[in-house]
Amino acid sequence: MTTRAHLVVLAGPSGVGKSSVIKEALSVLPNTWVSVSATTRAPRPGEVDGVNYFYVTDEQFDQMIANNELLEWANYTNNRYGTPRKPVEEKLAAGIPVLLEIEVQGAGQIRESMSEALLVFLEPPTWADLEARLAGRGTESQTQVQARLDAALKELESKGLFDYVIVNDDVNRAAAQLVQYLS
Ligand code: 5GP
Secondary structure (H helix, E strand, O other): OOOOOOEEEEEOOOOOOHHHHHHHHHHHOOOOEEOOOEEOOOOOOOOOEOOOEEEOOHHHHHHHHHOOOEEEEEEEOOEEEEEEHHHHHHHHHOOOOEEEEOOHHHHHHHHHHOOOOEEEEEEOOOHHHHHHHHHHOOOOOHHHHHHHHHHHHHHHHOHHHOOEEEEOOOHHHHHHHHHHHHO
């Protein structure tokens, strides 16, 4: 019997805790490969090019689109984010499970182009919880936090698009659920 490698998409509003849940899930499933996206946004302090993102200019991003190098991409709060196609295809061909951590518009594009993908939405337990987390992490200006909350409202409306919804009321429990979908 051949096993088919999984492609799992984890989406959800900024600040919901996607990265923490992924980190926890990877401690159980170290074989899973997490895609590194390209973005036009500036690095935050401590972020490393090629690790957190590939930081590119608008012109470079345009070129990646023109060359069909992106599996999906989206405009999110005035910056563009996209998944480089080649590494994802290579990992899947090698039988390695792939996880994409992206926003909702991109998840919709993956739904269209890769029908085998499993789409998972990570939801905050409450709206107040999301507000507190986003403001509390201190990585964005107040204007940026507001833009992300506006985006979050729309993203929450799209959760019906997803195969599964995980409520992030507890990181370990949420990660355990994600592990199930990756296994
Ligand atoms: P941040 O600026 O906080 O790193 O990311 C902002 C949003 O963009 C998050 O919801 C994150 O999941 C999403 N994102 C990161 N990489 C990609 C990508 O390659 N494609 C899409 N569509 N969204 C992404």
